[in-house]
Ligand code: BES
């Protein structure tokens with residue numbers, strides 16, 4: 419085992435260089451004009467897997483291709499695991515807030531800044547390198563692995579479920595491993611046992627058939643920016659509750675023991691406030707900070723557009739106003755039901771002076787897996803050995819839509835062993851990945867296959 423860890427240490431600066439190379443691809447799945455860059459990025463990764471000694475191919479999904487790579491099979495009966503990640507990244511805008519350009523990686527101390535560094539390129543490369551170290555040192559890799567790295571996670575993985583169904587035979591195994599979540603600090607690595615689900619919407623309110631002079635017509639015709647603002651303002655009350663009838667109907671109340679478990683993760687509200695640059699926090703009354711951000715449902719406006727956005731003033735009544743909205747969901751909320759409910763409610767709030775269109779977008783179910791099982795313990799052991807600190811188990815507020823499909827289509831659960839730190843700026847300007855997290859993550863990935871092999875091909879993670 420030492421030889422594998424030594425190999426990683428010897429190659430650590432080469433791996434950082436390579437991560438930089440990978441980060442130079444602007445693989446932004448949300449922007450259709452980036453389709454060529456998506457493919458270039460995917461083929462870079464495929465070649466990198468081949469260089470590591472895996473058999474790798476690009477596979478079509480109807481959207482951005484999937485990179486599928488398998489370790490050489492020994493022919494011996496050993497547990498087979500899927501390692502999932504995503505090479506797509508969130509849009510980097512607003513560019514002006516980046517200290518250096520998002521696709522020109524910059525190292526400052528132990529932090530590597532670039533869009534996608536933490537979410538998720540750095541995290542799955544750590545797994546690739548761990549496996550390379552096994553293969554190049556001729557050390558027996560105790561599990562058979564298939565890497566599935568997709569290009570549409572940040573837009574809801576809409577083509578991946580079909581891909582899983584079509585390729586069930588080669589993907590099925592003992593379970594899935596994902597490093598695409600977070601940990602409170604390098605001194606507190608974490609196994610994530612819950613993720614929130616998601617339901618996305620785009621709303622557009624139409625007013626007059628063109629932008630109008632607000633002096634000539636103002637006072638006689640409704641303003642879609644007002645109408646949309648008024649609609650949106652009614653969606654949440656002062657206590658932070660979502661005011662859509664039926665929104666909480668299926669929410670499984672937190673039990674006393676769940677709340678106790680959640681309370682083990684300590685967050686200092688003052689530090690949290692200062693970190694985010696807000697005077698006061700805002701969240702649903704009656705729940706703690708950690709509960710609010712991981713175990714309670716929300717509705718957020720992600721984008722709001724209307725009228726003139728250029729320099730100076732322009733006196734118009736805009737022809738339309740639009741908003742991008744997402745709800746985060748918890749067990750047992752159903753994204754399809756929430757989609758219908760929210761869309762119908764938005765429509766009924768629109769006055770006759772305007773016309774509203776609601777488009778229901780991508781969706782993902784909430785995920786929860788009990789951390790009381792041998793595979794979770796194997797994950798905890800790997801984290802402990804690599805980070806030399808006692809790991810915690812936690813629920814998180816983000817979503818990885820495909821994890822429920824792994825359960826439904828492949829019949830397996832997922833071990834979420836995240837390497838992101840709270841100040842990594844995922845989805846924000848100046849995203850970064852910490853190199854200590856990168857290196858400890860590689861070590862964790864080395865130990866993990868040993869730990870998982872030691873429990874054998876037992877029951878599924880359930
Ligand atoms: N890595 C995140 C998911 C995540 C982040 C889970 C932090 C737990 C903690 C992932 O890349 C992500 O951002 N997912 C999207 C999914 C959405 C676009 C369907 C999300 O959560 O917004």
Ligand code: ZN
Pocket residue numbers: 508537572844845
């Ligand atoms: Zn993300």
